[in-house]
Amino acid sequence: MSLRRVVVTGIGAITPLGSTAPAYWEGLAQGVSGAGPITRFDASKFKTRFACEVKNYSPDDYFDRKEGRKMDLFTQFGVIASDEAIKDAGLHESGVNKDRVGVIWGSGIGGLTTFQQESFNFAKGDGTPRYNPFFIPKMIADSSSGNISIKNGFRGPNFVTTSACASSSDSIVSAYNYIRLGMADVVVTGGSEAAITEAGVGGFNALKAMSERNDDPATASRPYDKDRDGFVLGEGGGALVVEDYEHAKARGAKIYAEIIGGGLSSDAYHITAPDPTGEGVVLVMQNALRDAGIKPEDVDYINTHGTSTPLGDGAEITAIQKVFGDAAYNLNISSTKSMTGHLLGGAGGIEAVASILAIQHGIIPPTINHFTDDPELDARLNFTFNEAQKREVNIAVSNTFGFGGHNTSVVFRKFRD
Amino acid sequence: MLAKMVLFVPSFPQTPTEMSEIAEKVKAIIIDKLGVEASEVTPEASFTNDLGADSLDTVELIMEFEKEFNVSIPDDQAENIATVGQAISYLEEHAK
Numbered sequence: 001m002s003l004r005r006v007v008v009t010g011i012g013a014i015t016p017l018g019s020t021a022p023a024y025w026e027g028l029a030q031g032v033s034g035a036g037p038i039t040r041f042d043a044s045k046f047k048t049r050f051a052c053e054v055k056n057y058s059p060d061d062y063f064d065r066k067e068g069r070k071m072d073l074f075t076q077f078g079v080i081a082s083d084e085a086i087k088d089a090g091l092h093e094s095g096v097n098k099d100r101v102g103v104i105w106g107s108g109i110g111g112l113t114t115f116q117q118e119s120f121n122f123a124k125g126d127g128t129p130r131y132n133p134f135f136i137p138k139m140i141a142d143s144s145s146g147n148i149s150i151k152n153g154f155r156g157p158n159f160v161t162t163s164a165c166a167s168s169s170d171s172i173v174s175a176y177n178y179i180r181l182g183m184a185d186v187v188v189t190g191g192s193e194a195a196i197t198e199a200g201v202g203g204f205n206a207l208k209a210m211s212e213r214n215d216d217p218a219t220a221s222r223p224y225d226k227d228r229d230g231f232v233l234g235e236g237g238g239a240l241v242v243e244d245y246e247h248a249k250a251r252g253a254k255i256y257a258e259i260i261g262g263g264l265s266s267d268a269y270h271i272t273a274p275d276p277t278g279e280g281v282v283l284v285m286q287n288a289l290r291d292a293g294i295k296p297e298d299v300d301y302i303n304t305h306g307t308s309t310p311l312g313d314g315a316e317i318t319a320i321q322k323v324f325g326d327a328a329y330n331l332n333i334s335s336t337k338s339m340t341g342h343l344l345g346g347a348g349g350i351e352a353v354a355s356i357l358a359i360q361h362g363i364i365p366p367t368i369n370h371f372t373d374d375p376e377l378d379a380r381l382n383f384t385f386n387e388a389q390k391r392e393v394n395i396a397v398s399n400t401f402g403f404g405g406h407n408t409s410v411v412f413r414k415f416r417d
Numbered sequence: 418m419l420a421k422m423v424l425f426v427p428s429f430p431q432t433p434t435e436m437s438e439i440a441e442k443v444k445a446i447i448i449d450k451l452g453v454e455a456s457e458v459t460p461e462a463s464f465t466n467d468l469g470a471d472s473l474d475t476v477e478l479i480m481e482f483e484k485e486f487n488v489s490i491p492d493d494q495a496e497n498i499a500t501v502g503q504a505i506s507y508l509e510e511h512a513k
Contacts, residue, residue, distance in 0.1 A: 064452055065452045066450075066451060066452030066469075067452075069452075130480060130483075130484065132477060132480070133473040133476040133477050133480070134473060134477065137473070
């Protein structure tokens with residue numbers, strides 16, 4: 001059986017840099033930081049008191065009150081991003097067969113706000129259970145893909161992938177697979193997360209994973225800088241409409257890019273620490289390049305996982321150099337998490353959007369907040385520090401890795417007939 | 418007391434000034450949870466048929482009534498509370 005070509009025909013994003021895909025891209029291209037003091041709860045006693053929040057967010061701008069009340073914030077972000085992508089792709093206007101449209105979403109955690117709130121309520125009571133009937137359906141991670149399908153009537157394959165910070169790259173690779181295998185014609189994919197809560201911040205602080213640079217939030221996410229001290233928590237969602245090329249052509253859809261490969265692997269090393277040898281990350285990029293049928297020198301841009309943690313950033317760069325050899329010096333490498341913070345299970349979604357728009361605009365978004373070279377990292381590599389760079393991008397690779405040792409890479413190519 | 422009986426069992430007040438505190442609270446809960454307009458919340462209005470509630474919404478409403486009025490509504494009696502008027506009547510009778 002021959003595999004079908006898979007193209008991206010719609011994009012959407014709600015991020016700390018902007019609440020639509022174009023606003024997000026503008027922030028990326030200009031090198032803006034999305035970080036600021038936490039406003040969602042009183043963080044005064046927390047080790048980290050800043051994050052990359054979606055700015056000026058009010059569910060009332062998007063949902064009627066009854067609808068919004070039944071969705072956790074991570075699902076709201078998912079519905080908002082996917083609505084933008086679906087509209088961008090013109091799916092409803094084209095009258096697509098909704099039985100052949102799936103939703104494969106990614107979330108690393110699910111409804112953390114909801115879980116926390118219900119637990120608080122129970123703890124405040126006398127032990128009598130008064131759990132809200134919407135508690136479980138709001139909390140479970142798949143309520144995101146469920147709500148997106150219900151809102152749009154999409155009756156194709158529907159599920160959520162959970163692999164921590166690789167979740168929404170896994171959803172995109174799954175969508176790519178379902179379409180190339182002919183199991184759906186269109187899949188709405190990507191991911192969302194909303195973990196800027198007491199439990200989220202307290203939990204990641206306990207892992208010593210987050211930056212504690214409270215005196216200067218805007219420069220705290222500084223991947224590949226010598227003084228990086230952990231990731232900055234972000235929130236939001238990113239969506240793609242991916243589609244069988246023949247299906248897209250038949251309905252005259254605009255095409256952003258082609259997905260030509262996906263790779264997955266596991267570190268099989270430690271539940272939170274990256275393997276310092278980078279072997280799992282070597283494997284995932286090799287798998288992705290093999291699946292795409294391309295050579296290392298064909299790649300122009302890697303949107304790295306690059307979370308700004310001391311160990312993780314180095315391991316990924318070690319792995320890139322092992323896979324790409326001398327071709328690594330011709331790459332543009334950047335971590336857009338320097339601007340957006342780390343969206344956890346939503347990272348792969350917004351970084352796919354960033355990679356696709358880099359191809360479309362011929363601009364590499366920067367790794368901002370570079371002050372001091374890390375002597376452990378090869379200075380001959382182009383990390384796209386501090387300012388965007390113009391570059392014709394034919395092929396971009398998006399890397400994401402998650403606690404649990406999950407590694408996923410997605411390969412996007414400029415579309416040609 | 419007689420006036421109250423006449424007003425609320427079985428008829429339903431049509432203007433806010435005539436409403437009991439319980440009826441007002443019930444109406445406010447329904448407006449809040451179901452996201453409906455005050456004018457829709459008539460005594461005959463059925464939660465599911467007229468006010469757009471699904472099965473989970475009705476469970477939530479009953480729980481809110483229990484919390485607000487400090488009562489415990491057994492499942493077999495909750496099944497008989499399908500309209501605004503039925504909720505008010507039940508709570509007028511059982512609220513502590």
